[in-house]
Amino acid sequence: MSADYAHLCSAIVEQCFGKVSQSVSDCLFSATTRTLSQIASATKLSRKEVGLALSVLINFRLVNFEATKLNPFVPEYSLSRQDILCLLRYPRYIHMVQKKYGSIGASIAEELISAGSDTASATLTKCLSDEDTRADSAESYRNIFLQMITDHYIIKRPELILSEEQDEVLPKFESNECDYFRHPNVDLQLIEKIRRGEATLAEAGDSNMIWNVNYDRFHQDFRDAIMIDAIERKLGENASECFRFILKIMYKTTDPWQRKLSNQITFVDIKQTIEKKSNNLDLMKHLDQYITLLTDDSLGFLRRVGDMGGGLYVVDMEHAFQSLAFACIESVITERFGSKAARIFRVIRFKKFIEQEDLQKEAMIPAKEAKSLAYNLFQDQFIHVKAIKKAGGGGNGLAKAFYLFQIKEKDSVRMLLDVCYKSLYNTIERSNFEKNEHTGLIDKSLRLDCIVETMKERGESDEYIAEIVETFTPPEVEILNKVKNRIKTLSKAELTMDQTIFLLQMYQHHCTILPTGIGKYK
Amino acid sequence: MAGRGRGGKTGTLTAEQLAMLGCVKDLPVQSAPQPTFPPVMNKPIALETTEAESFQLMWKEKFLNRMRNSPYYVVSESEEKQNLEQKDWREKILGQKKPKKQPEFNYRAMPRELNMSNRKRRGADARPKLLTKKTDIEDRLKVLEQKELKTGAENEQDDAKKESDSEQDDEMDDPEAALDDEMDDENDYGNSYFDNGEAYNEEDDNLDDGPVI
Numbered sequence: 001m002s003a004d005y006a007h008l009c010s011a012i013v014e015q016c017f018g019k020v021s022q023s024v025s026d027c028l029f030s031a032t033t034r035t036l037s038q039i040a041s042a043t044k045l046s047r048k049e050v051g052l053a054l055s056v057l058i059n060f061r062l063v064n065f066e067a068t069k070l071n072p073f074v075p076e077y078s079l080s081r082q083d084i085l086c087l088l089r090y091p092r093y094i095h096m097v098q099k100k101y102g103s104i105g106a107s108i109a110e111e112l113i114s115a116g117s118d119t120a121s122a123t124l125t126k127c128l129s130d131e132d133t134r135a136d137s138a139e140s141y142r143n144i145f146l147q148m149i150t151d152h153y154i155i156k157r158p159e160l161i162l163s164e165e166q167d168e169v170l171p172k173f174e175s176n177e178c179d180y181f182r183h184p185n186v187d188l189q190l191i192e193k194i195r196r197g198e199a200t201l202a203e204a205g206d207s208n209m210i211w212n213v214n215y216d217r218f219h220q221d222f223r224d225a226i227m228i229d230a231i232e233r234k235l236g237e238n239a240s241e242c243f244r245f246i247l248k249i250m251y252k253t254t255d256p257w258q259r260k261l262s263n264q265i266t267f268v269d270i271k272q273t274i275e276k277k278s279n280n281l282d283l284m285k286h287l288d289q290y291i292t293l294l295t296d297d298s299l300g301f302l303r304r305v306g307d308m309g310g311g312l313y314v315v316d317m318e319h320a321f322q323s324l325a326f327a328c329i330e331s332v333i334t335e336r337f338g339s340k341a342a343r344i345f346r347v348i349r350f351k352k353f354i355e356q357e358d359l360q361k362e363a364m365i366p367a368k369e370a371k372s373l374a375y376n377l378f379q380d381q382f383i384h385v386k387a388i389k390k391a392g393g394g395g396n397g398l399a400k401a402f403y404l405f406q407i408k409e410k411d412s413v414r415m416l417l418d419v420c421y422k423s424l425y426n427t428i429e430r431s432n433f434e435k436n437e438h439t440g441l442i443d444k445s446l447r448l449d450c451i452v453e454t455m456k457e458r459g460e461s462d463e464y465i466a467e468i469v470e471t472f473t474p475p476e477v478e479i480l481n482k483v484k485n486r487i488k489t490l491s492k493a494e495l496t497m498d499q500t501i502f503l504l505q506m507y508q509h510h511c512t513i514l515p516t517g518i519g520k521y522k
Numbered sequence: 523m524a525g526r527g528r529g530g531k532t533g534t535l536t537a538e539q540l541a542m543l544g545c546v547k548d549l550p551v552q553s554a555p556q557p558t559f560p561p562v563m564n565k566p567i568a569l570e571t572t573e574a575e576s577f578q579l580m581w582k583e584k585f586l587n588r589m590r591n592s593p594y595y596v597v598s599e600s601e602e603k604q605n606l607e608q609k610d611w612r613e614k615i616l617g618q619k620k621p622k623k624q625p626e627f628n629y630r631a632m633p634r635e636l637n638m639s640n641r642k643r644r645g646a647d648a649r650p651k652l653l654t655k656k657t658d659i660e661d662r663l664k665v666l667e668q669k670e671l672k673t674g675a676e677n678e679q680d681d682a683k684k685e686s687d688s689e690q691d692d693e694m695d696d697p698e699a700a701l702d703d704e705m706d707d708e709n710d711y712g713n714s715y716f717d718n719g720e721a722y723n724e725e726d727d728n729l730d731d732g733p734v735i
Binding site for chain 2: 015016017018019020021036045047048049051052053054055056058059060065075090091092094095098110113114116157160162168169170171173210335336338488489491492493495496
């Protein structure tokens with residue numbers, strides 16, 4: 001975890017949960033674990049404020065707690081550092097749910113995300129109380145909620161073990177993997193009563209079953225989408241459809257977060273599945289050719305490992321994300337230093353180790369320019385230098401050494417990831433700065449919009465409304481539009497940068513043995 | 523000469539030596555602040571906004587506003603005061619901003635120390651106790667007053683009764699018992715008066731630090 005990531009996390013927490021939570025998360029970020037008193041003294045906040053901030057962060061699964069080793073009655077808290085970035089991905093999660101389950105699913109996910117974690121009854125009550133969603137029946141809400149559980153988009157939190165002693169210092173939880181996606185009993189009649197105020201949520205039978213959004217299920221879909229989109233761009237729609245079916249078959253036998261290779265898939269399996277589920281005649285007719293295309297392609301997503309069952313294949317996640325991550329790095333280099341620098345980078349990667357003079361020849365770039373570009377790349381840590389000293393100098397003169405350019409793949413990715421964290425932090429800060437600078441103007445515009453809307457509802461004359469609108473002078477309108485555009489561009493940059501971060505994180509998961517915190521159930 | 527040993531001469535480097543080391547004599551003086559960002563070599567590519575992105579941007583804005591108004595957005599007391607001071611006077615009068623809801627957590631699934639409402643109750647218990655004590659005193663005084671009134675009325679009735687009784691007692695055989703009754707009647711008013719006074723003095727003596735003057 002770098003300092004850039006710490007700054008980014010701090011900015012994200014501040015954006016969503018305020019300054020008190022930010023101070024608490026900063027304090028926890030810098031330490032492995034801390035007790036309530038330690039946090040209070042380090043942040044100089046009152047115990048009440050720290051307690052409230054910790055409760056919020058625990059509710060959103062950003063802070064975990066356990067008893068200290070020395071005293072089982074004193075809890076100590078730790079921050080789930082890797083999960084903070086998920087707060088930025090909430091719009092993507094909602095969009096995905098919207099695409100899969102429509103507006104009902106989006107409404108359920110929105111309520112669950114906004115509450116951090118909640119019971120099924122409470123979530124459905126909130127959804128049904130919303131004025132925009134009253135048209136849909138309660139039953140459809142319940143069914144989609146249960147469907148989302150079945151599809152693993154919603155996961156149950158470890159269940160609380162209720163003890164006889166009511167006021168226990170530290171609660172105990174029971175974690176059972178088989179139980180994570182067990183359907184709750186949702187009483188629609190009771191929900192209706194709760195809505196009418198005739199009953200309370202405490203009466204619902206599912207108060208012990210707390211649900212939240214399963215981040216890694218969404219990440220799995222994002223990862224698949226990256227791979228499928230890449231194939232579609234390079235090999236066309238049919239090949240991408242074929243690969244989508246291969247991934248579906250893969251998930252039947254393989255853990256979705258297996259790091260390197262999937263388990264083996266036979267050609268017969270692929271053929272049968274496509275014949276059953278696809279309507280694409282072209283794909284069915286030329287299936288063997290499409291599979292050969294996928295295995296022969298330089299992206300290397302699919303690999304043939306045997307001839308049994310018409311051919312045995314594995315999905316090579318390691319190779320896939322290596323190709324994708326380096327395509328991303330090359331595009332960054334092209335944007336920053338131009339296409340010639342990208343060519344130099346490719347040559348070094350292909351040759352593994354290369355001397356300055358050979359580099360110029362291989363890349364077919366004039367010596368001076370090649371030198372300058374290579375040094376620029378070296379300065380920004382995209383490439384590295386390895387010094388090899390010739391053995392047995394012996395005499396008084398300096399030992400002769402060869403300086404070879406090389407690429408340390410993992411280091412380059414990590415460097416780029418840090419750059420992304422830093423620029424994402426800068427983007428958020430800049431956006432906040434713009435908002436703070438023009439708070440008055442933004443507030444005025446909002447107030448004016450509100451007034452105009454009320455006037456329209458009242459049926460005031462257009463002339464009178466136009467007169468009110470004119471109170472916002474043309475220069476003010478111009479400034480406001482500029483600010484809005486700037487904020488929109490920054491927000492868009494945030495989304496794009498998060499996509500790059502996600503890709504590089506996937507590289508780290510599949511191509512290294514670093515702990516990434518990604519798992520099946522989260 | 524004394525004092526010219528090792529380290530005696532600590533003068534700065536000569537101009538020649540500085541030039542040898544690559545230091546230029548006239549260092550550039552910064553007259554204006556540096557630009558905030560380094561000049562951009564290549565213009566960044568404009569991002570295209572797809573339908574999905576515009577949905578995400580809109581939702582994000584909505585979500586952040588929702589979070590800001592939710593009870594999960596924790597603001598320190600000092601910050602809240604500052605915000606109130608900065609608030610427009612019209613808003614203050616209109617009271618546009620609704621009071622924030624208190625966050626509801628499942629405290630059973632969290633460490634006990636985080637549930638501050640428990641602690642509050644303990645602290646808040648002290649005052650009601652005092653108040654109840656005060657009301658007790660007042661009630662007690664009222665009860666005592668009523669008792670006094672009752673006992674006064676009863677005494678008067680008793681006196682009347684006793685007068686008639688004494689007439690009857692005169693006829694009694696035991697002269698000592700008759701004498702005691704008389705003594706009791708006489709001392710009843712006087713004793714209680716003196717008793718109260720003594721008790722009062724005694725209490726004063728106990729409470730006062732110094733001697734009573």
